[in-house]
Amino acid sequence: MSHFWKPGTEKPRIVDDEEGGVLFLSTAASSSSSSGFGYGSMEKQRQRLPVYKYRTAILYLVETHATSIIVGETGSGKTTQIPQYLKEAGWADGGRVIACTQPRRLAVQSVAARVAEEMGVKLGEEVGYTIRFEDLTNTNTTTIKFLTDGVLLREMMDDPLLTKYSVIMVDEAHERSISTDILLGLLKKIQRRRPELRLIISSATIEAKSMSAFFQASKRRRGLEGEELGPRMEPAILSVEGRGFNVQIHFAEEPVSDYVQAVVSTVLSIHNQEPMGDILVFLTGQDDIDTAVKLLNEEAQSNGKKSSGLIVLPLYSGLSRAEQELIFTPTPRGKRKVVISTNIAETSLTLEGIVYVVDSGFSKQRFYNPISDIENLVVAPLSKASARQRAGRAGRVRPGKCYRLYTEEYFVNEMSAEGIPEMQRSNLVSCVIQLKALGIDNILGFDWPASPSPEAMIRALEVLYSLGVLDDDAKLTTPAGFQVAEIPLEPMISKMILSSNELGCSEEILTIAATLSIQSIWVSGRGVQKELDEAKLRFAAAEGDHVTFLNVYKGFLQSGKSSQWCHKNHVNYQAMKKVIEIRGQLRRIAQRLGIVLKSCEGDMKAVRKAVTAGFFANACRLEAFSHSGMYKTVRGSQEVYIHPSSVLFRVNPKWVIFHSLVSTDRQYMRNVISIDPSWLREAAPHFYQHQPHNAIGH
Numbered sequence: 001m002s003h004f005w006k007p008g009t010e011k012p013r014i015v016d017d018e019e020g021g022v023l024f025l026s027t028a029a030s031s032s033s034s035s036g037f038g039y040g041s042m043e044k045q046r047q048r049l050p051v052y053k054y055r056t057a058i059l060y061l062v063e064t065h066a067t068s069i070i071v072g073e074t075g076s077g078k079t080t081q082i083p084q085y086l087k088e089a090g091w092a093d094g095g096r097v098i099a100c101t102q103p104r105r106l107a108v109q110s111v112a113a114r115v116a117e118e119m120g121v122k123l124g125e126e127v128g129y130t131i132r133f134e135d136l137t138n139t140n141t142t143t144i145k146f147l148t149d150g151v152l153l154r155e156m157m158d159d160p161l162l163t164k165y166s167v168i169m170v171d172e173a174h175e176r177s178i179s180t181d182i183l184l185g186l187l188k189k190i191q192r193r194r195p196e197l198r199l200i201i202s203s204a205t206i207e208a209k210s211m212s213a214f215f216q217a218s219k220r221r222r223g224l225e226g227e228e229l230g231p232r233m234e235p236a237i238l239s240v241e242g243r244g245f246n247v248q249i250h251f252a253e254e255p256v257s258d259y260v261q262a263v264v265s266t267v268l269s270i271h272n273q274e275p276m277g278d279i280l281v282f283l284t285g286q287d288d289i290d291t292a293v294k295l296l297n298e299e300a301q302s303n304g305k306k307s308s309g310l311i312v313l314p315l316y317s318g319l320s321r322a323e324q325e326l327i328f329t330p331t332p333r334g335k336r337k338v339v340i341s342t343n344i345a346e347t348s349l350t351l352e353g354i355v356y357v358v359d360s361g362f363s364k365q366r367f368y369n370p371i372s373d374i375e376n377l378v379v380a381p382l383s384k385a386s387a388r389q390r391a392g393r394a395g396r397v398r399p400g401k402c403y404r405l406y407t408e409e410y411f412v413n414e415m416s417a418e419g420i421p422e423m424q425r426s427n428l429v430s431c432v433i434q435l436k437a438l439g440i441d442n443i444l445g446f447d448w449p450a451s452p453s454p455e456a457m458i459r460a461l462e463v464l465y466s467l468g469v470l471d472d473d474a475k476l477t478t479p480a481g482f483q484v485a486e487i488p489l490e491p492m493i494s495k496m497i498l499s500s501n502e503l504g505c506s507e508e509i510l511t512i513a514a515t516l517s518i519q520s521i522w523v524s525g526r527g528v529q530k531e532l533d534e535a536k537l538r539f540a541a542a543e544g545d546h547v548t549f550l551n552v553y554k555g556f557l558q559s560g561k562s563s564q565w566c567h568k569n570h571v572n573y574q575a576m577k578k579v580i581e582i583r584g585q586l587r588r589i590a591q592r593l594g595i596v597l598k599s600c601e602g603d604m605k606a607v608r609k610a611v612t613a614g615f616f617a618n619a620c621r622l623e624a625f626s627h628s629g630m631y632k633t634v635r636g637s638q639e640v641y642i643h644p645s646s647v648l649f650r651v652n653p654k655w656v657i658f659h660s661l662v663s664t665d666r667q668y669m670r671n672v673i674s675i676d677p678s679w680l681r682e683a684a685p686h687f688y689q690h691q692p693h694n695a696i697g698h
Ligand SMILES: Nc1ncnc2c1ncn2[C@@H]1O[C@H](COP(=O)(O)OP(=O)(O)OP(=O)(O)O)[C@@H](O)[C@H]1O
Pocket: 049, 072, 073, 074, 075, 076, 077, 078, 079, 080, 081, 114, 203, 204, 244, 347, 348, 349, 350, 352, 392, 395, 396, 397
C-alpha cells in the first residue's frame, strides 16, 4: 500500500468510573470476534453481541434507577438490543412506548429497519420511526420507536412531559449535538415531574463522570414519613465491555497533504491488493466527495483492469432518499462497493458488506464566534472519539481494516479526545426559539449539560427579537413567533417563508428555501471548473444566487425533470430531486400555516425583500476602497468575500446578503443576493437602530 505500513498499537478502552457515589458495574465479557464468521440464526447473532451478557444488569439498573448511563464500544449492540430487552421485560406494556433517539436521520431509519427485522415484524407497526417530515409509526401498535433527538424535542411542543414514553434512550450522546444537549436538559426537568420515566444515556465514549454529575442533582421523592419513594435518582453507570469483530488499524507513514488524492490511491490499492469486501470512505463534504467519485470513475474507465469491478457511491445529506438508499443494496458478486461519505455514516450505521474503512481525519464542523456574530462551516480535524466511530464501521459483521490518512503520532499526541459540544460552537438562534416554544423563559438560567456562552445567548435573543419572533418580554410573539417555531427549519428561513406571504412570492421562496437546505445543486469537481462556470452563466441572474436557483429549477421542470438536461448543464440531478422532495414538504407545511401559495411572476424585488426579511442579520457592504472585493458585515464589521462559486463573484454589488459562510484562507459568503440597504431598516428597525444612517443609507 502506498501510504501505509504502520499497524496501529492503540486499542480503544473504556473509561472506568467508581467515584462520586456512582454505581459502577462491570462484568468481563469476551469480544464477539472470537466467534468467527458464522452468522447462524438471528437469535444466535443477537446472543453473540457483547451487550447480551449484560442483559440482566441493564434491566436491573433501569428498574432501580431513574437514569442509567451505558457506555459500550461501537458494535457492542447497545442501539439494536437494549430497546428489545426493555420491551421483553415489559416496559412497553399497557400502551407505553420505548423511545430511542439518534442524532441522524439515516441512522434512525436503518436501525429501526434492523430491529424490525430482528423481531420479525413489519417496519411501521410494532417497531417504527419518525424523522423530520416522515412518520412511520402506528399510534396503536408501535411500542419501540426510533426518532431523531430533534423530533423528540418537537413532540414536546404537544406533550411537554412526553407522557407516552416509559423509557427514553438517548443514544450516541457522545456526539453532543445541540438537540441532544437540549434534550438532556429538558429530560432532567421532566424527570422531576415524572419520576417513573426512565432515561438511558448511551454512547461509545461518553464522559460518564460529567454526564453522571449532570444528572446527579435530581432529588429522590419522599413519602409522608420521609421514606424514599420510587427509583434511585442518582445515575448508574454501566460499562459494556467487548466490541464487534476485530478492526486492524493502519496509519499513514507520513502526513498526507491532499487527502482526496490519498483517498483515491488508497481505495485503488485496497482494490488491487486486498481480498473482496466493500470500502467505506470518510471525506468532509459534497465537493470533496463528488471529486473523489469522479476520479475513481475516471480511473475505472481509463485503467480498465486496475479498477474494474468498483461500484462507487456518494453519500451525503444533499442526496435524494433513493440515492442514499443505494448504499444498502447488496453488492453483486465479483464487484466491490465503495461508499464515499460525510460523517452521516459515522455512527450507528451497519453496512453489511463493509470490510475496509478509509478515514481522511477531517469533517465539516460549525464554528460560531459570538463576538463577531459569525458562524462558519470549517473543515476541521476529527476527535479520537469520532475516529474510533469511523473505524467501528468496519468489523460490524466480520473482521475489518481501517486505513487512517494521518500518522499514529498525530492520533496519539495531537487529536483531541472528544469534540467540542455543538452547543458551544454554534449560533443559538434555533436552539433558543425551541426552548421558548416549550415555555422555557429563563434561557440563561437553563440547566445545560455544557453551558453555551452568555454572549451567544444574547446574540440569539437579539436576532429573534429583530425577526419579530420575541416580544419585549422575550416571550414568543403571536402569531408570528409561534408560526416560525412551528416550521422545522432555521428561524431565518422560516421568517423568509412567512414574509413571502405578504410579498406575494411564496412559490418562489419555497423553491429558494428548499435549495438552501441542501449543500449545492451544481456538479463540481476538479477539472470541470470551466465547464461549470459556463453552465452557470446560462442561468445566472444579476440579482444573485437565490434568483439563479429559480432559473435552474424552472429549467429542470421544463425539461421534464430530465437527468440528461442536468448532465448537460452541470446540475446535480440527485440534488434537484431532493429539492423537489423538500419543496413538496415545505409546501404542505406552508398551507397548514395558512400561507397563500402565490407566484410573483418575475417580480424579483419581492423575492429579494423576502430574503432580506429573514436574513437581514447577514447583510454586508462592499468596502469602497477595496479592489479585491472585500465586504464588511454591517453588524460586527467582519471582513468577508464572495465565494468563487457564487454568480456574483467578481460582480461585487455594493450591498449583499449571504446565506452562510465558509472559511478557508478567507471568510467566504456562499449563496449571495444583492439588496437595497433601505430594506434593512424596514425589515429589522431594532437590529439596525444603532447603525449610523450612512452605514446603511444609500
Ligand atoms: N443492518 C444490519 N445488518 C447486519 N447486522 C447488523 C445490522 N445492524 C446491526 N447489526 C449487527 O448488530 C451489531 C450491533 O449493532 P448496534 O448498532 O446495536 O451497536 P452499537 O453498540 O449501538 O454500536 P454503535 O454505537 O456503533 O451504534 C453490529 O455490529 C452488527 O453485527
